[in-house]
Amino acid sequence: MDRLDAMHMFVRVVETSSFTKVAHEFATTQPTVTKQIAAMEARLKVRLLNRNTRGVSLTEAGALYYEKCKAIVNDVAEADKVVQVRQTQVQGQLRIGSSVAFGRRVLIPLALEFMAHNPQVQVDLSFEDRYTDLVANGIDVALRLGKLADSSLGARTLGVNPWVLVASPTYLRKRGTPRRPSDLKEHATLIYSSVQGNDIWRLRNASGEPVSVAVTGRLRSNNLSALLAASRSHMGIAALPRYVAHDSLEAGRVVEVLKTCRLPEQEIHAVYPSPRLVSQKVQSFIAFLQGRFDAEWWETLPRGA
Numbered sequence: 001m002d003r004l005d006a007m008h009m010f011v012r013v014v015e016t017s018s019f020t021k022v023a024h025e026f027a028t029t030q031p032t033v034t035k036q037i038a039a040m041e042a043r044l045k046v047r048l049l050n051r052n053t054r055g056v057s058l059t060e061a062g063a064l065y066y067e068k069c070k071a072i073v074n075d076v077a078e079a080d081k082v083v084q085v086r087q088t089q090v091q092g093q094l095r096i097g098s099s100v101a102f103g104r105r106v107l108i109p110l111a112l113e114f115m116a117h118n119p120q121v122q123v124d125l126s127f128e129d130r131y132t133d134l135v136a137n138g139i140d141v142a143l144r145l146g147k148l149a150d151s152s153l154g155a156r157t158l159g160v161n162p163w164v165l166v167a168s169p170t171y172l173r174k175r176g177t178p179r180r181p182s183d184l185k186e187h188a189t190l191i192y193s194s195v196q197g198n199d200i201w202r203l204r205n206a207s208g209e210p211v212s213v214a215v216t217g218r219l220r221s222n223n224l225s226a227l228l229a230a231s232r233s234h235m236g237i238a239a240l241p242r243y244v245a246h247d248s249l250e251a252g253r254v255v256e257v258l259k260t261c262r263l264p265e266q267e268i269h270a271v272y273p274s275p276r277l278v279s280q281k282v283q284s285f286i287a288f289l290q291g292r293f294d295a296e297w298w299e300t301l302p303r304g305a
Contacts, residue, residue, distance in 0.1 A: 140273075163263035
């Protein structure tokens with residue numbers, strides 16, 4: 001038994017005047033309690049308790065020691081309570097990570113809504129297009145797209161992120177509209193280097209068969225907004241997440257190309273440092289996100305966010 005437990009036991013012996021009652025509280029035996037108090041007295045080289053047939057009483061030294069031990073035991077109990085309450089309430093700082101485009105367009109409005117529902121939460125948003133170490137960077141929860149590597153992280157799947165091919169009407173009038181995936185070889189394409197770095201676009205045709213097409217283009221970028229801007233400026237065909245292209249599609253600035261074909265979808269995950277002892281604020285945020293990425297979720301995003 002460590003010193004803190006022994007102090008707690010001593011305090012309870014004084015308060016109950018009974019070794020037997022304390023033994024019951026600590027799920028042990030009366031001789032064990034007696035032995036612990038005796039060991040404490042031997043270590044301190046002073047008698048703490050006087051024992052008689054009517055119970056126990058404190059010596060002068062014991063009374064001083066009791067007051068100090070009681071304060072320590074109460075402080076430890078209060079510290080435990082503070083942490084436990086914080087663990088079960090939605091409060092404190094919540095650090096959330098995401099990629100830049102997804103964070104700006106999707107996460108910001110969701111985080112603001114979550115904050116409105118949880119006024120005791122302070123949110124710290126961190127946007128990086130590279131995967132960051134959650135523990136090293138103090139991230140409580142991150143939203144990540146694509147397949148997750150095997151790791152010790154906790155994770156929850158939230159939905160899928162579909163991609164589309166888009167081009168401006170002006171570009172298509174000049175260069176023609178692709179009718180099948182192989183037609184992309186004859187077009188200028190806008191390459192998202194973070195995903196299509198090898199200049200191969202992989203689609204499924206109208207029959208669901210996988211098709212790989214080697215593409216070429218003058219513009220390559222790791223920024224989705226840059227590719228959307230280039231597409232709107234008639235520079236070529238871009239493969240973009242639908243949430244990125246949605247407003248431009250609605251406004252007619254770009255149109256969808258090869259509608260009968262599908263680009264691979266990305267899974268959307270909430271990941272957190274460990275699957276064990278997940279804080280209430282993280283659990284609540286993930287619960288808040290559940291159902292937000294069902295069906296055509298991009299339709300619910302604020303316009304121009």
